[in-house]
Amino acid sequence: MSGIHVTTKINGDEVQFVCEADESLLDVLRNRLGLTGAKEGCGTGDCGACSVTVDGRLTCSCLVLGAEVDGHDIGTIEGMAMGDELHPLQKKFIEHAALQCGICTPGFLVAAKALLDHNPEPTETEIRFGLAGNLCRCTGYDKIVRAVQAAAEEMNSAKKIQQKVA
Amino acid sequence: MAKVTVWGSLRSQTGGQATVEIEARNVMELLARLGESYPGLQPTLKRGVSVSIDGLIYREGWLQPLQPETEVYLLPRMTGG
Amino acid sequence: MPLDNPSANTRKYKLVGTRPDRQDGFDKVTGRAKFGADAVAPGQLAGSILRSPHAHARIRSIDTSKAEKLAGVKAVVTRADFPDKTAGDSGLFDILTNIMARDKALYEGHAVAAVAAVSPAVAKQALKLIKVDYEVLPHVTDVDEAMKPTAPVLHPKLFTEGLAEKPKKPSNIARRYEFGHGDVEAGFAKADIIVERSFKTEATHQGYIEPHACLANVSPDGSGELWVCTQGHFMVRDYCARLLGLEISKLRVTASEIGGGFGGKTTVFLEPVALALSRKANRPVKLVMSRDEVFKCTGPTSSASIDVKIGVTKDGLITAADATLRYQGGAFPGSPAEFGAMSAFAQYHLDNVRTIAYDVVTNRPKQAAYRAPGAPMANFAVESMIEELAHKLGMAPIDFRIKNAAREGTRSSYGPVYGPIGLLATLEEARKHPHFKAPLGPNQGRGMAAGFWFNFGGQSCVSLNIPVDGTVTISVGSPDIGGSRASMCLMTAEELGIPYEHVRAIIADTSSLGYNDVTDGSRTTFATGMACILAARDAIKKLCQRAARMWGIPEEAVTWEKGYAKPAGANAGNFPPLSLKEIAAASGGTGGPIAGHHEYSADGAGVSFATHICDVEVDPETGATRIVRYTVLQDAGKAVHPSYVEGQFQGGAVQGIGWALNEEYVYGKDGRLQNAGFLDYRIPVCSDLPMIDTKILEIPNPGHPYGVRGVGETSIVPPLAAVANAVSNAVGVRMTELPISPPRLLKALDTVSLAKAS
Structure with missing residues (x-):
């Protein structure tokens, strides 16, 4: 066994780790770096519970090898809040009861943020298709969609106020 | 005397009777005497049962008092998801 | 119990019925909440399980010698490590046989051996070195096929229960149930229209997103700790202790946050195996299932095959209803066939009704409970027929349902007479709905259906503690799957008359509380919630006692109102009310810490429509x-x-x-x-x-x-x-x-x- 040395950025911080050639990014995050916010629901890219961003792009971390992320920027749920201030999506998920058991929540939040980063004013259909790669078995998705709508609205009105001020 | 109705497939163990009369002051006594009077019911009782007393279902209500006019139904032990 | 509380109708609530943020929300939206697979113990080993590739096979021998010699392997267990300690409890013996195959592998994925090693890679490598000698046997997976006399028999000692006479030969039919009242033949004779059909439903999985996971740590002195995602950690403790011959009080089980259950986490799969590996290796062992294992080795629900026959008069009154239900529950008895039979016609007022159910075993994983176990399939068959009959009668399906709906005083299809029930209310409300x-x-097409489930109460134990700043912690023993901690805090705060934010709920481990039943049967907010209310009332009694001591008046002269102790009446003296916070602050000097407690077995859950x-x-x-x-x-x-x-x-x-x-x-x-x-x-x-x-x-x-x-x-x-x-x-x-x-x-x-x- 010979480990592979990887240098990467996770949530803005430089991180170095050594992993095996067959280790997924998810395994590295969870087992080597103690970042257990990303969950393994399937290990085959079907459930989205392990969602992270790689260079801003939504990715199932179970489908990427740890060795592949050398030199790339990783975003995980642990980096979503800004200091002690929750991201609007995180706040709205709590307010709208968009989680029951909460196992899928980190993945949904990362996916929803990636969606809003690319499309700040999505329609309900765009939200539903944007989140179709994430499985939730508790909520029936209703309250998740509403939380994302509410967060988008809040973020857009905050942006408009900022623009006006500027 | 409490009147206890057993479900259909248990009637072969009560001599074909749907309802049997048991002298019992509470559910615990009722289940014990039911087993003594109809030993064929033992495996079912051992596995666990619920009882309905005047329409309300009890899973653990051993000490529920029984009146002579109380309608008691033996039911399979309730489970859920 | 049940509590007779006529004031429930009129009581005005301050908090109950509001929608505050759940307190575990922060941890869950930041990735900090710890689920089953998120725990780590110093020096932990990785476990892995070898599973049968065959649907049905005799296990002639298992050779683990090569695996044991592999560098990094610390323990290997097989059936030999799980001697039968079940003392004639057939249900427990089935669980034992399910967690580790004994003489036969009964379904594809049945556990055959397990390994603990220094890494997952070494554990997986070790599994490949275990040699199992299988004699492959004929198998059966379909419920109707399994009932045929020619079907391969899974258990040579399984004789159908519930028949008038004990059968002479074993079969795959474990039990026969019959429910009903009246005379269905006479009822059909009065009918103008009779419809008869057969229905089939496939097995489905609960599909929780979190695979089963646990971390076991057994010490050489026989004491153990277990971290596990489960709907009931007390159930896990009791099963594991009995299966492994441990003292119950020496096994401390902590429930992790749970990533969904829906009934599927109401039994044990990995836990006894992890404990056995840990005991043998004398190291902590973590076992986590893959999704493939979740589907193949944990409990889906039953598949079903159902015949229904219903007769009606021209003007739309049901004269008789009859159904035969066949449920396969995988390799062991225990499919929820009886609950299918009991619930099938529970939403109707019927003078003549009969349901017959068969619990059948097949070469599939042992079924586990799934949300209202047994009811959805039966309801599908019956409500499909109701819709068809309404069309045949030229009646609106909702009017046909309302005409025949069960109501207060109806003898239910499973026996007892209903008290007040809410079925008609839901039907009438549906008729008014803009939809x-x-x-x-x-x-496009529109359909409707009315459904029934029992609900139950069960055992709960709650402790409530009031620290000196007047905030409150409640320790409950019911794992929170869908936000129940928020409900517990709401009810506790309502009862004490303090803000919701001042109450915090935790799920206590098995050594900190008395036994609590599994979070299932729709029981937690009902039963554990009621225990919170009663624990709060117990604390209120003590708060009044302390206020009495502070005022130097008798306890009986103090009442509790909206978060304050007050002298009751003019004779008690004229003291300004004492808040919970003030009484708590003085608690050290007035008798020590203030706590409330309640333990009971809740009944009176009431049926649901x-x-x-x-x-x-x-x-x-x-x-x-x-x-x-x-x-x-x-x-x-x-x-x-x-x-x-x-x-x-x-x-x-x-x-x-x-x-x-x-x-x-x-x-x-x-x-x-x-x-x-x-x-x-x-x-x-x-x-x-x-x-x-x-x-x-x-x-x-x-x-x-x-x-x-x-x-x-x-x-x-x-x-x-x-x-x-x-x-x-x-x-x-x-x-x-x-x-x-x-x-x-x-x-x-x-x-x-x-x-x-x-």
Whole structure:
């Protein structure tokens, strides 16, 4: 066994780790770096519970090898809040009861943020298709969609106020 | 005397009777005497049962008092998801 | 118990019925919440399980010697490490046999051996070195096939129970149940129209997103600790202790956050194996299932085959109802056939009714409970027939249902007479709902169904502590799957008269509280919630006692009102009220810490009803069905936190939609599961669905001080029929098999067009 040395950025911080050639990014995050916010629901890219961003792009971390992320920027749920201030999506998920058991929540939040980063004013259909790669078995998705709508609205009105001020 | 109705497939163990009369002051006594009077019911009782007393279902209500006019139904032990 | 509380109707609540943020929300949206697989112990080993590739095989021998010699392997266990300590308890023996195969592998995925090693890679390598000598046997996976006299018999000692005479030969039929009253033959003789049909439903999995996981640590002195995602850590403790011969009090089980259960985490799979490995290796051992293992080795629900016959008069009164239900529950007895039989016709007022149920074993994984176990399939068959009869009668299906609906005083199809029930309320409310009058587009159809579930109470134990700053902690023993901690805090705060934010709930481990039943049967908010209320009342008694001491008056002269102790009446003296906070601050000097407690066995849960309305649009080209609109109307007794009540309604409805349209266990001729992954076992995704509209009805349950009724399970009962009725109404063909997947629907459409052409 010979480990592979990887240098990467996770949530803005430089991180170095050594992993095996067959280790997924998810395994590295969870087992080597103690970042257990990303969950393994399937290990085959079907459930989205392990969602992270790689260079801003939504990715199932179970489908990427740890060795592949050398030199790339990783975003995980642990980096979503800004200091002690929750991201609007995180706040709205709590307010709208968009989680029951909460196992899928980190993945949904990362996916929803990636969606809003690319499309700040999505329609309900765009939200539903944007989140179709994430499985939730508790909520029936209703309250998740509403939380994302509410967060988008809040973020857009905050942006408009900022623009006006500027 | 409490009147206890057993479900259909248990009637072969009560001599074909749907309802049997048991002298019992509470559910615990009722289940014990039911087993003594109809030993064929033992495996079912051992596995666990619920009882309905005047329409309300009890899973653990051993000490529920029984009146002579109380309608008691033996039911399979309730489970859920 | 039950608490008779007539004031439940009129009481004005300050907090119950509001929608505050759940307190565990922060940890769950930041990734900090610790679930089953998130725990780590110093020096932990990785466990892995070897599973049978065969659906049915005798295990002649298991050779683990090579695996044991592999560097990094610290323990290997097989059936030899699980001696039978079940003392004649056949249910427990089945669990023992299920967690580790004994003489036979009974389904593909049945555990045969397990390894603990320094890394997952070494553990997996070790599994490949274990040699199992199998004698492959004929298998059976279909319920109707398994009942045939020629079917391969799984258990040579299994003789059908519930027959008039004990059968002479063993078979796969474990039990026969019969329920009902009246004379169905006489009832059918009075009928003008009789309809008879057969229905089939496939097995579905609970589909929780979190695979089973645990971390076990057994010391050489026989004491142990277990971290596990489960619906009931006390259940896990008791099963593991009994299976492994440990003292119950020496095994401390902590429930992690749980990533969904829906009934599937109400038994043990990995836990005794992890403990056995840890005991043998003398190191902590972590075992985590893969999704493939979850599908193949944990409990899906039963598949079912059901015949229904219903007779009605011309003016729409049901004269007789008869059903035969056959449920396979995998390799061991215990399918919820009896609950299917009891609930099938529970929503109707019937003078003549009979249901017969068969519990059948097959070479599939041992079924586990799934939300209202046994009821959805039976409801699908019956409510499909009700819809068809309404059409035949020329009556609106809702009017036909209302005409025959069970009401207070109805003798239920399972025996007892109903007290006050909320079925008619949900039906009447459905009829008034705008959804009912909305126009339908081309290829669209509307269906509805009414459903029933029992609910129960069970054992709960709650401790409440009041630190000196006047905040409150409640320790409960019911794992929180869907936000129940928020409901517990609401009820506790309501009772004490303090803000919601001042109460914090935790799930205590098994050494810190008395026994608590599993979070199932829609019991937690009802039963553990009631224990919180009663623990708060116990604390109030003590708070009044302390206030009395502070004032130097007798205890009886103090009352509790909205968070304050007050002298009761003029004779008690004229003292300004003392707040909970003031009494708590003085507690050290007035008698020590203040705590409340309650332990009991809750009964009086009260049965539950729901009505669902569903619109679908069918694509005749592809056979795909899309849900266009969906409405749930259900009685909650009293909704403690309405958002999470709605969430239960919506989640149950969508699980039912999946059952109706997509989800199924597909077996090959080799008895192996063909679709053990979320790609091929397709649960509903966000883009499949519209918003799920909900209407909470509140008809107080007399068995709870606030009128609360369990809400978790009933919502999965009506969707199968509501969806199937909508599809049938859209395409003009009665759909009798679930799921209504595109190939199945196209086949049905072809049959119709062929019939029309000829």
